[in-house]
């Protein structure tokens with residue numbers, strides 16, 4: 001592969017008229033042919049890989065891959081882009097984890113839709129930064145339209161606003177920042193230092209850990225996040241929430257926010273949003289709904305009702321990169337009252353002086369925790385313009401149907417036990433050997449052995465202290481047969497572990513010879 005505009009025949013720079021080797025790498029008028037050619041080559045590589053991979057993972061270990069990456073001398077460029085892409089095969093593409101593969105069943109990663117990939121290619125080449133109008137122009141307006149579109153789908157009302165973020169963690173952090181500032185502002189008569197240690201956040205035991213992380217970053221007390229008990233279906237117990245709100249009040253603590261989850265990471269369950277919203281309204285407490293996972297229901301042609309109550313939130317997290325089939329990153333924070341976004345606003349003379357706001361020049365930096373920010377919104381824009389919301393929602397519906405099938409399969413299979421039925425697309429289960437004391441290790445072993453083989457990837461989690469396995473189903477290409485096959489693989493690995501272990505436990509060592517520990521795998 002030759003690099004058009006390569007050192008020897010570098011294009012003259014439009015500014016100086018002098019050809020230079022370094023400038024041949026810049027994307028500009030003189031290098032558009034090189035851009036077309038190279039991107040085409042990269043797309044071809046990825047397309048070949050995607051067409052050829054027969055498993056979601058090669059099973060490579062860090063010990064095997066790290067030396068290959070370490071061997072690369074970053075101070076000695078290969079110069080030839082084809083050689084760099086060849087090298088990339090061995091340090092990345094060959095052993096990548098492929099979310100598009102039907103037997104990738106592990107974490108909250110979705111396969112991506114092609115219209116979003118078009119957006120990704122365009123946005124990184126144009127490289128708009130969404131902080132100020134003078135760095136993005138139309139990008140600012142497109143992001144605003146998508147924020148309004150999402151807020152309308154949620155039903156947040158006419159004063160709603162929001163901003164794209166890097167992910168659910170950042171959306172939750174910003175929501176907690178706004179809630180903290182509103183709580184502090186409400187208690188005007190007391191100094192901040194006195195109030196900060198008294199602030200509390202209530203979220204269910206199954207809520208996402210980013211809430212704890214946010215509390216730490218926001219300078220709250222160590223015990224600021226109070227886990228609220230869940231029912232056996234792993235949804236927040238509203239009586240327990242009411243009890244905690246009352247107890248906090250009695251103990252002189254200030255509940256700055258309740259975080260309800262619409263799609264818990266492990267169980268795919270949705271907290272009882274209408275009842276929680278009622279409690280928050282009655283107590284005058286900020287309600288944040290973490291719909292990072294469940295936001296796909298906003299476009300579901302059949303299941304939008306599962307989000308009933310979300311319209312009563314003060315703020316909502318949505319992760320398009322989980323259930324709208326968008327490439328990472330693509331997330332947003334929405335708020336009911338745009339005025340609260342001022343808590344993230346600073347004016348810098350060089351960037352967004354107050355004069356700009358007075359002139360009504362639309363800038364997004366005043367709403368964001370970030371300054372320079374990717375135009376991630378473009379991916380969703382092209383997705384909606386090419387596919388439309390119903391088509392995206394239909395894909396999400398398909399994985400929800402698949403999860404229901406997986407649940408049925410597992411509940412009918414005596415080799416396994418299942419925790420609770422998901423309202424979305426996870427299934428938490430475990431292999432149940434008759435030797436109950438080996439259940440934890442057998443499931444841990446099965447997960448690792450499966451990953452090492454690369455034949456399928458499943459996640460692991462703990463439920464009430466015990467080790468479980470988890471499917472997160474986000475790929476409409478996955479079939480019930482895939483799931484049945486993966487369950488057989490899990491059972492094979494786990495039962496092999498149990499057999500080896502019990503054989504070792506029952507073996508009578510010959511006289512004078514100590515029993516050897518059994519190392520499976």
Ligand SMILES: Cc1ncc(COP(=O)(O)O)c(C=O)c1O
Nearest residue numbers: 108167168169208263265290292
């Ligand atoms: C419910 C929930 N909230 C927040 C997050 C964090 O999102 P992100 O990984 O995009 O930061 C996750 C991630 O899995 C999640 O499941």
